[in-house]
Amino acid sequence: MSMLLTASGLHAGYGRAEVLHGLNIEARAGQVITVIGPNGAGKSTLLGALIGAIASTGQVLFDNRSMQLRTLEDRVMAGLALVPETRALFATMSVQDNLVLGGFRRRRLGAKRAEQAQDLERAYALFPRLKERRSQLAGTLSGGERQMLAVARALMGRPSLLMLDEPSLGLAPRVVQDIFRTIVDLRATGVTILLVEQNARAALEIADHGYVLEMGEFVLEGPAGELAKDARVIETYLGTGKKKPS
Numbered sequence: 367m368s369m370l371l372t373a374s375g376l377h378a379g380y381g382r383a384e385v386l387h388g389l390n391i392e393a394r395a396g397q398v399i400t401v402i403g404p405n406g407a408g409k410s411t412l413l414g415a416l417i418g419a420i421a422s423t424g425q426v427l428f429d430n431r432s433m434q435l436r437t438l439e440d441r442v443m444a445g446l447a448l449v450p451e452t453r454a455l456f457a458t459m460s461v462q463d464n465l466v467l468g469g470f471r472r473r474r475l476g477a478k479r480a481e482q483a484q485d486l487e488r489a490y491a492l493f494p495r496l497k498e499r500r501s502q503l504a505g506t507l508s509g510g511e512r513q514m515l516a517v518a519r520a521l522m523g524r525p526s527l528l529m530l531d532e533p534s535l536g537l538a539p540r541v542v543q544d545i546f547r548t549i550v551d552l553r554a555t556g557v558t559i560l561l562v563e564q565n566a567r568a569a570l571e572i573a574d575h576g577y578v579l580e581m582g583e584f585v586l587e588g589p590a591g592e593l594a595k596d597a598r599v600i601e602t603y604l605g606t607g608k609k610k611p612s
């Protein structure tokens with residue numbers, strides 16, 4: 367029931383060019399929150415600001431602690447994780463080594479070897495394909511497998527908020543379905559998810575709450591089911607541009 371993340375009056379950008387013009391966003395613990403919006407709206411900038419990779423002003427409360435003066439590393443240690451659009455895998459390392467590296471937060475928090483082995487098994491249980499390919503170099507995986515590995519690696523740190531930047535980008539529809547099903551499974555395990563997507567249809571189908579970002583401002587916000595029925599959302603993000611016959 368409680369809010370895991372509350373950002374208010376968030377401004378961020380690059381040099382003098384402001385991209386986010388004072389956003390307010392909340393993520394309730396255990397929910398999937400989605401931010402949809404067109405290319406260039408500022409979705410990636412928002413995630414970068416929340417994790418501390420991009421300088422911002424405003425308030426970011428995470429787990430009842432202010433993050434604003436904290437470094438990216440501090441925020442990761444506090445339980446934030448980001449799977450960037452680029453996936454940022456270590457291409458010349460094996461699947462398993464990528465996963466082991468993802469566990470650094472847990473190691474630093476004092477996790478025992480046995481617990482880390484458990485985390486690895488948990489990742490493989492979630493993504494059996496990765497287990498089959500544990501020795502394969504990450505750079506030789508398919509697009510869908512790379513996305514799975516990026517998500518699995520982030521989960522190795524047992525974050526409380528997992529932020530996903532366009533996980534469906536460049537993937538075949540069937541693979542997108544798999545990824546979104548995994549997000550639903552993850553929510554059931556208690557992880558809170560902030561999902562940024564251009565694929566509004568898929569995102570609103572699984573999310574609890576949604577925000578529509580346009581040119582650095584939220585123009586709409588509400589329960590995902592209501593957003594999916596909003597005439598403007600349908601017209602701009604879900605429909606064919608024509609009014610749906612009723």
Ligand SMILES: Nc1ncnc2c1ncn2[C@@H]1O[C@H](COP(=O)(O)OP(=O)(O)O)[C@@H](O)[C@H]1O
Nearest residue numbers: 380383385403404405406407408409410411412
């Ligand atoms: N590193 C950067 N330097 C300067 N401008 C950037 C940089 N990254 C993104 N931008 C600009 O910020 C705006 C928002 O980009 P972005 O957050 O990537 O949008 P989205 O993820 O919604 O596609 C765009 O106008 C983009 O050109």
Ligand SMILES: [Mg+2]
Nearest residue numbers: 409410411451
């Ligand atoms: Mg982006």
